[in-house]
Amino acid sequence: MRFIELTITVMLKKDIYFEDSGYIIGKNINKSMLLDKDLKEVHPKKEYKNYVFNSFYPIERDKFYKKNRLYIFKIRGLSDEFMKKIDRCLSNVKSDDFNVISISKKSMDKRHIKxxxxxxxxxxxxxxxxxxxxxxxxxxxxxxxxxxxxxxxxxxxxxxxxxxxxxxxxxxxxxxxxxxxxxxxxxxxxxxxxxxxxxxxxxxxxxxxxxxxxxxxxxxxxxxxxxx
CATH class of the missing domain: 3.30.70.1900 (Alpha-Beta Plaits)
Incomplete structure (x- = not known):
């Protein structure tokens, strides 16, 4: 058992309040899925999508992520094929919120968790x-x-x-x-x-x-x- 983790580096086009960041990242992932015919069909279905992401990092003390600064966030998923497509789609998505600078990928094997x-x-x-x-x-x-x-x-x-x-x-x-x-x-x-x-x-x-x-x-x- 293993999962795939993508680390996405972005430059923000505007200030983003930390409580809005989850919706904004999710919205852009969904938008990118429209660039792939298979993911486009998955997006509207009411079923488990089998991926998750975190928020922008580093955290800002005033709770606002800043325009023209670089941040990273991670996406994890179980399907290697799905994550390959997300990688490709995010690299090409046109976003009003950020520019994708780079994406790195690694696989994480199952290990004992306490x-x-x-x-x-x-x-x-x-x-x-x-x-x-x-x-x-x-x-x-x-x-x-x-x-x-x-x-x-x-x-x-x-x-x-x-x-x-x-x-x-x-x-x-x-x-x-x-x-x-x-x-x-x-x-x-x-x-x-x-x-x-x-x-x-x-x-x-x-x-x-x-x-x-x-x-x-x-x-x-x-x-x-x-x-x-």
């Missing part, structure tokens, strides 16, 4: 509402995380996996107040967490998957749930 840390906040919804720490059911939160990863695993590998109670050893929230992404005029609430992963085969498969395609929801839309 801990996952969400570099970008993760999103979990319950009945179309965001799960919040205040009065939130922690067991429900953990169950939704596991269910989400199980579905992604089955979607890509076409085989079932049962990790109920086998995946999360412990979980620690890294934010006291909800974090959020700006997305199409609304705020999507999210949390940063550190997850201690159990030491069994099923848990390790899902931990690998979480690194490859993200944990929680909106991974390919706004880069939520990108794991270190």
């Amino acid at each position: 801990e996952l840390y969400t570099q970008t906040p993760l999103i979990i919804t319950v009945d179309n509402n965001p799960w919040l720490q205040t009065n939130g059911d922690l067991e429900l939160f953990k169950s939704r995380l596991e269910d989400n990863l199980e579905k992604k695993y089955k979607s890509f590998f076409n085989e079932d996996i049962d990790v109920k109670g086998k995946f999360i050893k412990s979980i620690e929230f890294k934010n006291r107040k909800p974090m959020h992404f700006n997305y199409k005029g609304i705020k999507l609430l999210a949390n940063k967490v550190s997850i201690q992963v159990q030491d069994n085969e099923e848990a390790q498969k899902l931990a690998f998957l979480a690194r490859a395609v993200g944990i929680g929801e909106k991974n390919s839309a706004i880069g939520a749930g990108f794991c270190k």
Whole structure:
């Protein structure tokens, strides 16, 4: 098992507020997909896209990424063919937000994982509402995380996996107040967490998957749930 990681270097054409960065990067990835006939068909489908990205780096202290400065962001995905096409499409996309300067690629093999840390906040919804720490059911939160990863695993590998109670050893929230992404005029609430992963085969498969395609929801839309 392995995933592909692209590191994209860009020069911004305008200042971008950090809470808008996920939507802007996702929008440009989607735009680039229109340059490939196969990806153009994948883009509008309501299914797991099996990739995730993080935000611009380095982080700016005033929370604004600056026009005419260089930044990097990463995209990860499971399909080598899909990532080759994303690489080619991003190299040729015409963006109002940034110019792509360079793209590098590497493959990441499966290895033992003790801990996952969400570099970008993760999103979990319950009945179309965001799960919040205040009065939130922690067991429900953990169950939704596991269910989400199980579905992604089955979607890509076409085989079932049962990790109920086998995946999360412990979980620690890294934010006291909800974090959020700006997305199409609304705020999507999210949390940063550190997850201690159990030491069994099923848990390790899902931990690998979480690194490859993200944990929680909106991974390919706004880069939520990108794991270190």
